[in-house]
Amino acid sequence: MLPCLISCMQAKGNVYPLDSKYVKAEELNAKLDKIVQIKPELAEKRIIGFSSAENLPVYALQLGNKNAEKAILVIGQHHGEEVIGVNVSLALAEKLLNNYSQEDKQSHLLENYQVWIIPTLNPEGFRIVSSGIFRTKRKNNRDTNNNHKLDLRTDGVDLNRNYPIFWDMDSETEINSPYYKGSEPASESEIQAIIALAQQENFALAIFLHSSISGAYSEKIYLPARSNDSELFQKTQTLATIYAKEVKKDYLKGTYEVYAGNTSEVGNARNFFFYRMGTPAFLVEIGGQNKRGQSIIHPANAMLEKIVEKNVQAMLKVFEELEKRKKEK
Template sequence: MAKLPKLLVAVLSTFLLVLTATAPARAAAPDPTSQRYLVSGPKTTQQRSQVARTGAAIDAVRADGSLEISAIPSELKEIRKLGHTVTALPSPTSHPRAATSYHTLAETLAELDAVVAAYPQIARKIAIGKSYQGRDIVGVKISDNVATDENEPETLYIANIHARERLTAEQALDLIGTLTRGYGSNTRVTNLVDSREMWIFPVVNPDGQVYDMTSDTQPGRMWRKNRQPAPTDLNRNFPYRWGCCGGSSGNVSSETYRGPSPESAPETRVLTNFVRSRIVGGRQQIKLFLDIHSYGNLVLWPFGYTYNNTVPGAMSADEEATHRTIGRQLAASNGFTPQQSSDLYITDGTTGDWTWGDQRIFSFTYELGGGGFYPSPSRIDSLVAGVRDSLLLLTEYADCPYRAIGKQGQYCSA
């Protein structure tokens, strides 16, 4: 074959270099799917944060300090380098679907429709946007005069941001039922409905929830993230201190993958846009926020990205004391352990850090009990009942959270 002229070779080489430089970067080949493991060795908050820094999702902290995690092989390698012992955990125990069982997404939506039909004067269904796969993100507003945007303190509750945390949607549905069925007969509930506007979204990751529930032979797929082509951990994708502090992963295969940029996941944008929409007349109307997770029997409050209890310009001593005092009261009600989020381990880009750090909404996270992501359906009623009172207590503080530390006159006077 005849040799190409030197000039033509040079031109082709230059063209290939330019083409390579300007071509979009290709995503790295993903690691195998994550599996669940027990990590023995970590005893301190800092050691747990080192494990979280690898990108592994810490699912629970056992009484002896060992960690239940979900991790990919590259993360396991890093964890072993830290000197910890790693052993595989068994797959979740299968529970046959029963009449008293976890709601599918379709059943959840049907229940919301039934509530609104039964209590139209105090309950209104609302869709605030769509998921990546086009499903509506749906919740209910509960208040007297529900069709009117009144000048009343508001509370926001979300659940099932992590798909496999199945019990969380049941807790949200139970709250909806408590507030609607109790109106007019229970004085405490009636007072709350008459004086608050409450927004409750049982499933804010509908694509992930549907995917996690598609198996009929086992409780679930152990799916955590959304269902984008590069699935994202929605609770690491919020635009406050995103990716700042080793509390999330840049690896698309990781369970804690934070996405390529803040709010890159459509579900995250739906939630942040809704919260921003509640700024009326320059003031945020939502006064309290709760993100319901499982499992761990914990009440958490901001911040997750730093070990510091107070942060100049972001968390004053009174603000920290208010979070801590309410958190401890909630824990006294539901039997959970109260602590600042970072006392568990460092996280970044989370819901509660954003709702407080960016929007100044007093924010809490529940890690429900149950001992796993798929407790037996026979335990659903008792598990959610144990948390019910604390949700009402939290809602009662919406008029002035500073009342918890006796400073309502300083911060909440007209």
Template sequence: MAKGEKMKILKKILVGFVLLFSSLTLMNSICDGDDEPGDPDAGLYHTYDEVQSELDSLAAAHESIADFTSIGKSLQGRDLWAIKISDNVQSDEDEKVGVLLGAHHAREWISVEVPLKIACYLLDNYDAQAQIKNLIDQTEIWIVPMVNPDGHHYSVTSDRLWRKNRRNNGDGSYGVDLNRNYSYQWGGPGSSGDTFSETYRGPEPFSEPETRACRDFLTNIEPSALISYHSYSQLVLFPWGYTNSPAPDKTLMESLAKTMADKIKAVHGVTYTPDQASGLYLASGDTNDWLYALLRVPSYTIELRPRSSYPGFVLPESEIQPTFEENLPAALFLLEWMISLDTSSQ
């Protein structure tokens, strides 16, 4: 073999190794999920401890544009971890605020992954993409991937299909449905006074530390748009949920929801249906009605994959990444829409 030929082969081998190692590094990047068995373990889904360490590492790796913080504590003392993403992240600038929430409901594990991966994507692409840099520079984005850490932990360790938080109701039943515990129209249709019910609304509005933490946090930062991720059904839902009557800003919220659904479909061809929340079923005391009633800003629930009860809440790990991928442009669209508010008001 000629010397030049040998060098070519060696070069090819070398390039092969470099590619292999760089792809291994990518696989271990904090954005790609942790497949190392933890205790407890949820496979490629994140446990509470893993969310905590991912957000911590993520903020440390991007400290000029990310801040890792807690918005309050759960009933059992776990932090409701949040990451704030913005330029001049340590100061409260005069910029529109957008919020992404996950896992009000414990068993809806995919609802943790989507906002968490969006946080990773935003931070990892700040330098590479002018669109992302512009968004981060002009807005303040808050991401809270796990609003119900006690329930999620219980879902990982004891009962995969657990929904509520872990309140001891004192009668042998456990849990309050955090997404029926907000104060606006609390106690109305689609919530239950029965402590054993999956939709038990609690003894009074904001009886739970998790919803009080969300209330205080959201009241303080006054978002201009919010998405609360849930699963399953593939829907983009907007207020009202407690009544079939249209909300005053239905036209705007429906139009934004339709665009988000179009953007989702454009990625993998998966249909998410835009609708008023009450079109699914009436639900009172949820996050979106409360925030919309308070601030009159677009406030969405996105019900993620799958469409139907099989596989329902137990979405295969192979669908985590595509579910994130299709939801990314929808979230970016809503967050960028906030910037247009600034221009139109000037």
């Protein structure tokens, strides 16, 4: 029997090569320029670093008032096959800029915060998956076995295990594993770029979008490891709960849930931002399970658009709460 990793991806409902509404790697730069043009006075395209193997730019959109003290971070993608978050993060940028002139709450957001949106932190994995080359490319393209060619199934480092936090505790040292944590903490230039940005900005919130193949993690929100009753942890949980309640599941009844158990003590983004930077940080596993329990992470256009819309709305709700709390202080 095929493991779920493959059989789930081939479930009816997944479309590969990706349907037409997915942003493809070769379109990303032009798409970002187009978004900046919505409100050029409030938006800038930035390059925060370059990828480890192919030196591809890691693009960011810097939105809002550059004098604002605080910032918000949204990363649309760490894992190559998890492409929905790229579309969600770009739609969020469009929404924030389009809403700005109206007399509504979002206008205040871009006055009081800089919003950094990084559609993909893994431009190498994104290139492979979005170009139709290989649908389950997860890691970056580092030549981990040093054979001077790209082995699509095995090469690369799992970028969401390479952050310099709890890295020693992670047992993923096998280079061919899809979860390989890298040769040392922050060995990957993509992660070095994010660390530099985190040290430069004062992030009040960080959200990381994923869409897991396995289905076991679908439609849940994951908090940093080692849950505790600190004010920071409680705030993170409150913001994550607001997000979860806002998003209806794609195929099943109910809404997203905040995962209640202990989460991984590995070098992932949420642990880094929470424990190293003191930033409320959580991960959202977008992409639903169908009624047969198969995960659908490359849905056709119509479902993709629904997913994008509801996740953008959820983030706007979370930002409203953040604003409210800022004013109360």
